[in-house]
Amino acid sequence: MSSSRFSRGSGPSQRQLRVGELIRRTLSDILSRGDVHDPELNRMSITVGEVTTSPDLKVATAYVMPLGGQGADEALVALRRHKGELRHLVAKELTLKYAPELRFVLDETFDRMDATRRMFADETVQRDIARHDEDEDGDD
Incomplete structure (x- = not known):
């Protein structure tokens, strides 16, 4: 009997890791350029430490932290408020079949x-x- 191609091993697949890293870089670029239409969010310098994706790549969890750690709760609120716009901006720069739902968590x-x-x-x-x-x- 052959083993399953979609093994549920102990960690994420290479594809999940690759897509997560692409989303992390893209999200970092978007936030550093200030592409979001929110002066409050654009004033913050936010580090995107890691992005993990679900096996179907439809959900991406971004681990974020404002520079210096001050205002972490405000940053999370602002990111969550603009997750639709951020999702659109990320999808525009990547060539994925589906734009992943973005979730933000403190790193x-x-x-x-x-x-x-x-x-x-x-x-x-x-x-x-x-x-x-x-x-x-x-x-x-």
Whole structure:
């Protein structure tokens, strides 16, 4: 019996990754050029960190964060208010069969990285790391 061509593996397909990256770049360009008809949104410098797509490519979730992290809630409200216009602008620049529905979520990657740095800087963790390194050195 042959395996399914559309395997439900652990991660997204190459096509999903490629389309997500195309949408991310296009969305970033649109926001940096100020193509949306909203002075409030155009004043914000918004970073699009990643775009993930559904398997059928009909839904794209954009992980966004305003520069410096200030005004994140206002940025999300503005992006969601203009998601139809943004969808139209993205579709105009890409050659997809369907224009994906855009969803916007705050990118929490930087917060998680800071939390991880704080965790590794903790005195107890540093002691455990040093003890582990000493154990490995003694195995020679």
